[in-house]
Amino acid sequence: MGQIKLNQVTKSFGDVEVIPPLDLTIEDGEFAVFVGPSGCGKSTLLRLIAGLEDCTSGDIVIDDENVTQVPPSKRGLAMVFQSYALYPHMSVRKNIAFPLRMEKMDQAEIDKKVEAAATSLNLMDYLDRKPGQLSGGQRQRVAIGRAIVRNPSAFLFDEPLSNLDAALRVGMRMEILELHAKLQTTMIYVTHDQVEAMTMADKIVVLQAGVIEQVGSPLELYRKPRNLFVAGFIGSPKMNLIGGDIAKQHGAETIGIRPEHIDVVASGGMWEGTVGVSEHLGSDTFMHVHVDGIEDSLTVRSIGDIAVKHGDKVQLTPRADEIHKFGADGLRIE
Amino acid sequence: MANRTIPRLLQTPAVLLLLFWMLVPLSMTLFFSFIRYVLNSLRRPEWTTPSIENWRGFGNYQFVWNQDSFWLAIQNSLLIVCSILFLTVSLGVLIAVLINRTFPGRGIVRVLLISPFFVMPAVNAVLWINMILDPVLGLQGIAVNGINDFIDGMRTAPVLGGFFSLWPEFEPISFRATQTSAYAVIMMVTWQWTPFAVLIFMTSLQSEDQQQKEAAILDGAGAWNQFRFLTLPHLARPIAIVVMIQAIFHLSLYAEIEIVSRGNGNKNLPYYIGELVNNNIGAASATGIFAVILANIVAIFLLRMIGKTLME
Ligand SMILES: Nc1ncnc2c1ncn2[C@@H]1O[C@H](COP(=O)(O)OP(=O)(O)OP(=O)(O)O)[C@@H](O)[C@H]1O
Numbered sequence: 001m002g003q004i005k006l007n008q009v010t011k012s013f014g015d016v017e018v019i020p021p022l023d024l025t026i027e028d029g030e031f032a033v034f035v036g037p038s039g040c041g042k043s044t045l046l047r048l049i050a051g052l053e054d055c056t057s058g059d060i061v062i063d064d065e066n067v068t069q070v071p072p073s074k075r076g077l078a079m080v081f082q083s084y085a086l087y088p089h090m091s092v093r094k095n096i097a098f099p100l101r102m103e104k105m106d107q108a109e110i111d112k113k114v115e116a117a118a119t120s121l122n123l124m125d126y127l128d129r130k131p132g133q134l135s136g137g138q139r140q141r142v143a144i145g146r147a148i149v150r151n152p153s154a155f156l157f158d159e160p161l162s163n164l165d166a167a168l169r170v171g172m173r174m175e176i177l178e179l180h181a182k183l184q185t186t187m188i189y190v191t192h193d194q195v196e197a198m199t200m201a202d203k204i205v206v207l208q209a210g211v212i213e214q215v216g217s218p219l220e221l222y223r224k225p226r227n228l229f230v231a232g233f234i235g236s237p238k239m240n241l242i243g244g245d246i247a248k249q250h251g252a253e254t255i256g257i258r259p260e261h262i263d264v265v266a267s268g269g270m271w272e273g274t275v276g277v278s279e280h281l282g283s284d285t286f287m288h289v290h291v292d293g294i295e296d297s298l299t300v301r302s303i304g305d306i307a308v309k310h311g312d313k314v315q316l317t318p319r320a321d322e323i324h325k326f327g328a329d330g331l332r333i334e
Numbered sequence: 335m336a337n338r339t340i341p342r343l344l345q346t347p348a349v350l351l352l353l354f355w356m357l358v359p360l361s362m363t364l365f366f367s368f369i370r371y372v373l374n375s376l377r378r379p380e381w382t383t384p385s386i387e388n389w390r391g392f393g394n395y396q397f398v399w400n401q402d403s404f405w406l407a408i409q410n411s412l413l414i415v416c417s418i419l420f421l422t423v424s425l426g427v428l429i430a431v432l433i434n435r436t437f438p439g440r441g442i443v444r445v446l447l448i449s450p451f452f453v454m455p456a457v458n459a460v461l462w463i464n465m466i467l468d469p470v471l472g473l474q475g476i477a478v479n480g481i482n483d484f485i486d487g488m489r490t491a492p493v494l495g496g497f498f499s500l501w502p503e504f505e506p507i508s509f510r511a512t513q514t515s516a517y518a519v520i521m522m523v524t525w526q527w528t529p530f531a532v533l534i535f536m537t538s539l540q541s542e543d544q545q546q547k548e549a550a551i552l553d554g555a556g557a558w559n560q561f562r563f564l565t566l567p568h569l570a571r572p573i574a575i576v577v578m579i580q581a582i583f584h585l586s587l588y589a590e591i592e593i594v595s596r597g598n599g600n601k602n603l604p605y606y607i608g609e610l611v612n613n614n615i616g617a618a619s620a621t622g623i624f625a626v627i628l629a630n631i632v633a634i635f636l637l638r639m640i641g642k643t644l645m646e
C-alpha cells in the first residue's frame with residue numbers, strides 16, 4: 001500500500017511562501033514525477049512528504065493515516081538523494097544494512113535481506129568496498145539498495161540521476177523502471193528534465209513557483225497542455241508559441257504548434273521562411289526557420305535527414321488539427 | 335635541467351637550516367648519552383668536558399633504567415598525558431556538538447570558550463593552584479568551608495537536623511601533596527586545552543554532510559545513533575590530529591609541574607631530565623632518548639586505537 005494525499009499543504013521559509021496551498025493525490029503503485037524549473041519547490045514538496053520539513057499548514061495522509069505530525073522514520077518511506085548520501089565510513093554491506101540495524105532486526109535476517117538486495121542490484125562484488133571506491137552508478141545503486149531493504153510503502157527520489165553521465169542515466173532510468181515494475185510500489189520522482197519525466201512517469205505533476213500547473217499522464221500533457229507554461233515546458237524541442245495576428249486568425253491570443261507538427265512542403269505552404277541553424281541528428285532534422293510576421297524563429301522537426309542549409313527558403317504548413325490555442329489568461333481554449 | 339637547479343638552490347638554505355635544527359641537537363644528545371659527561375666533579379675532572387675518551391657505551395642507559403624515579407616519571411608522564419587526552423577529547427566533542435546548533439548568543443559563547451587557550455601555561459598554573467585549588471584561600475577552600483558551615487548550621491534545624499548531624503565535616507584537598515599533585519596538573523591543562531579540541535571539532539562539524547544526516551533520520555537513526563555512526567566517524571580524523579598534537583605537547587609539560595609542587599608526586603620525564611641536567615648530562619641525554627622512544631610509542635599506539643574504534 002502507498003497512497004499519498006496532500007490536503008491544502010503549504011510551506012513557508014520565514015516570510016517567503018514557497019508552496020501555496022496545494023492538493024495532490026498519488027495513487028498506490030503509481031510512478032509520479034514532479035517536474036518543473038529549478039527553484040519551483042519540487043525538492044521542498046518531496047521533503048514535506050518525507051517529513052524532513054514540517055508543513056506550515058495542511059495535512060499529509062499516507063494510506064488514510066494522517067502523518068503530518070509523524071516523524072520521518074515512522075512514515076514508511078524511503079528516499080534516494082541526489083548526492084546519494086551514502087555513509088562514507090561504512091562498507092556497501094553496512095550501508096545497505098543500516099536501516100535494518102536501526103530496526104534492531106537480527107543479524108541473520110539482515111544478512112539475508114542485504115544479499116537479496118545486492119543480488120538484484122548487481123552489487124555482490126562490491127559489498128566490502130567503501131562508497132568512495134565506487135563509480136557514480138554503483139553508488140546510486142547502493143542508495144537504491146538501502147531504500148529497498150526497508151520495504152517502504154513508497155520510494156522518494158530527488159533528482160537521483162543528475163550526477164550521472166548521459167549514457168549511464170539512460171541505463172539507470174531503465175533500472176528504476178524495472179524496479180518499479182517488479183515491486184509495484186508507489187514512487188515519487190523529482191526531476192527538472194522533462195525527457196526523464198515523459199519517459200518514466202505514469203503521472204506527471206508540473207510545478208511552477210510551488211503551484212501545480214497540471215497533473216496528468218505524459219501523453220495527456222503532450223496532447224492537451226492546460227496552459228502556456230505546460231505547453232512550453234513539456235515536449236522536446238519546445239513547442240513554437242506564436243502570438244500576434246496569426247494567433248488572432250485562429251481566435252486566440254497565442255497559438256502553439258509542436259515542431260513535429262509542421263510539415264515542410266514543396267510549394268503552396270502556409271508560411272515561407274528562411275532556414276537559420278539546422279541540426280542534423282540523422283534520424284531527425286531540426287530546422288530553425290525565420291518567417292516574416294513571426295517574431296521568434298520556428299523550430300521545425302522533419303523525419304530523416306533533409307538536405308537544407310543555412311539561408312535556404314522553405315515552405316511550411318502546420319497541421320491544422322494539432323494547433324493549440326491559448327487565451328489572454330494563458331489558459332487553453334478548446 | 336637548468337630550470338630545476340634554481341628552485342633547488344633556492345630551497346637549499348631552508349633545507350640546511352631544518353637539517354641543522356633537527357639533526358644537530360639529536361646527534362649531540364645521542365653522543366652525550368654514550369659518554370660520561372657531568373658538569374661538576376672534583377674527583378674526576380676529566381668527565382666535565384664532553385669527549386669521546388669518556389665513552390661509557392650503554393652505561394648511562396643502564397643507570398637510568400635502574401632508577402626507580404625514572405619509572406615513576408614515566409608512569410606520571412603516561413598518567414598525565416593519557417588523562418588529559420581522554421578528558422579534552424571527550425569534553426571537546428561534547429561541547430563542539432552542543433554549540434554546533436544555533437542558539438542566541440552563540441558568537442559570544444564561542445569566544446568565551448576559546449579564551450582559556452590564550453592564557454600562558456605558567457599563568458594558568460598559578461591561577462589554578464592558588465586561586466581555585468588552594469585548600470584555604472582558593473575557591474575550593476571557600477566552597478568546602480561554605481558547605482561545612484551550611485551543614486553546621488543545619489544541625490540545629492528542627493526536622494532535618496538529625497539528618498545533617500549524620501554528615502561528616504568535609505576536608506579540603508591539598509593539591510600540592512604527593513598523592514594529588516598530578517591531578518591538579520591534569521585539571522589545569524585540561525581546562526586550557528579543551529578549547530583547542532573544541533575549535534578543531536567545531537570546524538569539522540560544520541563540514542558534515544547534512545544529506546547523510548537526513549538519510550539516517552529516514553533510516554530510523556535517533557540522535558544517539560546519528561552521533562555514533564555519522565558524527566563520530568566524521569570526527570575520527572580531527573580527533574587523531576588533536577590527540578597527536580596534544581600528546582607531543584603534554585609529554586613535555588614543565589611549567590605546570592614546577593609551579594604546582596616542584597615535581598613532588600607529579601614528576602614527569604622532562605622534569606626528571608631537568609633534574610639530571612643539574613649535573614649528570616650523560617644520564618639526562620639517555621633519558622631524553624628514552625623520552626623520544628616513549629613519545630613515538632605513545633603516538634603510534636594512540637593513533638592505532640583511534641583508527642580502530644572510530645572508523646566503522
Ligand atoms: N531551507 C530553506 N530556507 C529558505 N528557503 C528555502 C529553503 N529551502 C528551499 N528554499 C527555497 O524554496 C524554493 C524551492 O526550493 P526547492 O529546493 O524545493 O527547489 P527545486 O524545485 O528542488 O529546485 P532544483 O531543481 O534546483 O533542485 C527556492 O526558491 C529556495 O530558495
Ligand SMILES: [Mg+2]
Pocket residue numbers: 042043044159
Ligand atoms: Mg531540488
